[in-house]
Amino acid sequence: MAVSTWQPILAPVPDAAPTPAGLIALHPGYAPFAGATLAEDPAATPSNAALTASLRGLPAVDAVGVERRAAALASRSIKTTAKAQGISLAVSMIDLTTLEGSDTPGKVRSLCRKAVLPDPADPALGPVAAVCVYPDLVATAVTALAGSPVHVASVATAFPAGRASLRVRCADTADALAAGATEIDMVIDRGAFLAGDYATVAAHIAEVKRLCGGVHLKVILETGELATYDNVRRAAWLSMLAGADVIKTSTGKVAPAATLPVTLVMLEAVRDYHALTGRRVGVKAAGGIRTTKDALRYLVLVNEIAGPDWLTPAGFRFGASALLNDLLMQRRRLTLGSYVSPRDVSVD
Amino acid sequence: MTSGPTTALFDYAPAPEAIGIAPIANSYDLFIGGQFVPPVAGGRLATVNPATEQILTEVGLADAADVDRAVKAARRAQEGWARMRGRDRGKLLFRIARLMAERSRELAVLETLDNGKPIRESRDVDIPLACAHVFYHAGWADKLGYAGLGANPRPLGVAAQVIPWNFPLLMLAWKIAPALATGNTVVLKPAETTPLTALRFAEICQQADLPPGVVNILTGGPQTGAALISHPGIDKVAFTGSTEVGRSIQRTLAGRVPVTLELGGKGANIIFEDAPIDQAVEGIVEGIFFNQGAVCCAGSRLLVAEPIVEVVVEALQRRLATLRLGDPMDKNTDIGAINSPDQLARITSLVAAGVAEGAACWTSPAPLPERGYWCAPTVFTGVHQTHRIAREEIFGPVLSVLTFRTPAEALAKANDTTYGLAAGVWTEKGSRILAIAEGLHAGVVWANTYNRFDPSSPFGGVKESGYGREGGPQGLAGYVHAD
Structure with missing residues (x-):
């Protein structure tokens, strides 16, 4: 039987990266997003009417299609070496989080210890990307993590509802920064967003970003309250325009929190924004991600939607607490060849 | 995919489906009258794994004499099958559908080996849809009077069915399920290059205690198909394949028996x-x-x-x-x-x-x-x-x-x-x-979607894409007398 003789007729043409000008010419809705962020250039803030026109000019999201695509990617089979790579990658992307009314300095200190060395039996693993706490516990975390590469992330801006004046939201942020937070997780004003007041949402983000300066700003869209994928896409673009370094799905206090399709829409947004501006914005999926299987599905999504360049702790984060232990147990299973019990890993 | 240094961080390791679940015999015979029987003339045909060019096995090459045996077996079985109460026909079809679902991994592996399509598609699309078609039509078997085809739709008799290689088991299910539900018996010829899942389906028919002769499977080449559709003992032809072959079928039959054709497209x-x-x-x-x-x-x-x-x-x-x-x-x-x-x-x-x-x-x-x-x-x-x-x-x-x-x-x-x-x-x-x-x-x-299928939704073409529908009550119409 003849060996296949099929050859490409022409050599594959490498993709010419589209220029921002080219993209805008093709899709004028992108124009306001291409320049400096609003945090960098407050004078550039467009009117609410202009913002509305731009956001509504973004291509629509078809809910059935996006859920189907997410389900298809979730069926990828990640085994053996790929699973081992995925697990260590996921560990390095975790924002180990405790956001409870009952948080104490003791709880935060043990979480910090876990963040630096997740598994004492496996010193090659870790540390995680950051520890995420409320502003009043930032100082405790900063002390506990001194000398380690682990970031201290603080939620701020009247987390989780954000229902406070800009003055209070900024004061909350300033407290966290003063205590030494190196990353800020802010919430957007969902009420303003749903009322169509995009300018207010953008102005708040820009104001908080100016306060943060070089400190990484993660903007929480709380997609469970935005409800539609079109809203998620618009909120993502609005946040990036305002100056977000990372866009984050959820506070973890509202169900549904992170889902694969929502994260997919956000990954498309950072990919397209990067093509337009050259600025790489990260994505953080937070809330409800508890198992290794879930985490690997998110990594597949990052890999195939945004691309491998986002497979770093700067490009993608997990906001989670229970996930870490499942990753540790799965990693031990790969090394030992047998399942381990939850008793074999520390609580936090 | 290897496109840059960062990909090494997360390279999907090979994740092969285990093929041991679908053992393949060295040779397969024709399925006639509920038994596997060798072709009269002893002809054989190799089937190849298109991804490796390795020969998987050989199957019988049916000729006119085998076609004659198969059509006669289908004829003998037809009266009893049509007289069987609808709910009993339905019970047998449900049993077949359940067995297909139980053996879905085996069928998916076999389909991928023989056809070359990714296991992801045979596992997630072909086999589940094929099962769904049999389940759906099993439900119609005792409700034919309510399909909008008259109070008591009567079967046509023996259906000759010829299917292509692109969705071997799915096309088989599209053809066999409505024919059986309405009381017809069938002689089906799978494509020359993809006979294996049809033969496995024949085993499932045996396992389900389907009466002998209700389903007959003849493997072979174009001559087998030609002999089948020109056999005088058939009452219906259903064909899926190229427009060119569809035309020649129409010429051969010249209105002698009802035909449904599902042909090419340029969507x-x-x-x-x-x-x-x-x-x-x-x-x-x-x-x-x-x-x-x-x-x-x-x-x-x-x-x-x-x-x-x-x-x-x-x-x-x-x-x-x-x-x-x-x-x-x-x-x-x-x-x-x-x-x-x-x-x-x-x-x-x-x-x-x-x-x-x-x-x-x-x-x-x-x-x-x-x-x-x-x-x-x-x-x-x-x-x-x-x-x-x-x-x-x-x-x-x-x-x-x-x-x-x-x-x-x-x-x-x-x-x-x-x-x-x-x-x-x-x-x-x-x-x-x-x-x-x-x-x-x-x-x-x-x-806002494409290539989505459901057994309750009739599928078929206009112009040179053919005529007749498969799926839904419209699909049943092709297998009963219009009174």
Whole structure:
């Protein structure tokens, strides 16, 4: 039987990266997003009417299609070496989080210890990307993590509802920064967003970003309250325009929190924004991600939607607490060849 | 995929499906009258794994004498089968459907070995849909009086059924399930290159205690098919395949028995300016690269509104570069092998014609395995209505991109084909979906999706894409006397 003789007729043409000008010419809705962020250039803030026109000019999201695509990617089979790579990658992307009314300095200190060395039996693993706490516990975390590469992330801006004046939201942020937070997780004003007041949402983000300066700003869209994928896409673009370094799905206090399709829409947004501006914005999926299987599905999504360049702790984060232990147990299973019990890993 | 240093961070390891679940015998006989019997003349036919070019096994090559035996066996069984109470026929069909579902992994592995399609597709699409068709029609068996086909629809008798290689078990289910539900018995010929799941289905019929002769499976080549449809003892012909063969069947039968034909297509996938672009790109990929483009309803002509053609083509190329081509048994493979060297040659010659006619050719950068029959996903831009690649069915992973300016022009170009099987419309505007669907000459129109199937939804074509419907109550109509 003849060996296949099929050859490409022409050599594959490498993709010419589209220029921002080219993209805008093709899709004028992108124009306001291409320049400096609003945090960098407050004078550039467009009117609410202009913002509305731009956001509504973004291509629509078809809910059935996006859920189907997410389900298809979730069926990828990640085994053996790929699973081992995925697990260590996921560990390095975790924002180990405790956001409870009952948080104490003791709880935060043990979480910090876990963040630096997740598994004492496996010193090659870790540390995680950051520890995420409320502003009043930032100082405790900063002390506990001194000398380690682990970031201290603080939620701020009247987390989780954000229902406070800009003055209070900024004061909350300033407290966290003063205590030494190196990353800020802010919430957007969902009420303003749903009322169509995009300018207010953008102005708040820009104001908080100016306060943060070089400190990484993660903007929480709380997609469970935005409800539609079109809203998620618009909120993502609005946040990036305002100056977000990372866009984050959820506070973890509202169900549904992170889902694969929502994260997919956000990954498309950072990919397209990067093509337009050259600025790489990260994505953080937070809330409800508890198992290794879930985490690997998110990594597949990052890999195939945004691309491998986002497979770093700067490009993608997990906001989670229970996930870490499942990753540790799965990693031990790969090394030992047998399942381990939850008793074999520390609580936090 | 290896495209940069960072990919090494997360490289999907091979994830092959275990093939041990689907043992293959050294040789298979014909299934006639409930028994596996050797062909009268002893002819044999090899079947090959298109991904490796290795011979999987050999099957019987049925000739006219075998056809005669099979038709007689079906005839003997038919009266008893038709007289059986509907609920008992239904019970047997439900039993077959359950056995198919129970053995779905085995059937999926076998389908992928024999056809070359990715295991992801046989596992998630072919086999579940095939089961769904049998389940659906099992439910009709005792409710035929309510199908809108008269109070007591009577079966036609013995149905001769000839199916293609692109969806071997699914096409079998589309043919056999409605025939059996309505009280017909069948003689089915699977495609020459993909006989294995049909033979496994024959084993399932035995396992289910289906009365002997109700289902007969004759493996073989084109002569087998020709002998079957020209046999004087048949009462119905159902064929899925090329328009050329469909024409010759019609000539042979000349109105002697009822015929349903499901033939070729050149589906238009229409993308309007306000379409959800990312999902439309997925729809384009599913439309033309699903099953390596070997789908009669494939969206092989992409009609894009002129203002967004560059955005769409750019996004499409980026997406195609992430498709994983290779070992069909790997659970992460998106694009498998082409079923046969003949088909590959046909695709290659049409691609060459496209280049010669001046269309711009882009192929996915995926490296092709050394052995087996492979074709990289290919996109032609700058295609015009007069190009052969815009008119002829390629039946491969080759997309022709055309543009339009107005909805009227989109419709005119979409309908400018001899075929009329399927089309897709992508727009956020509901009223436009309805208006365009109304104007399209196609048996199936998908809105904001593509290549979605359901047993309750009739499938079939107009113009040279054939006639008759499969699925839904409309599909039952092809197997009963119209009173």
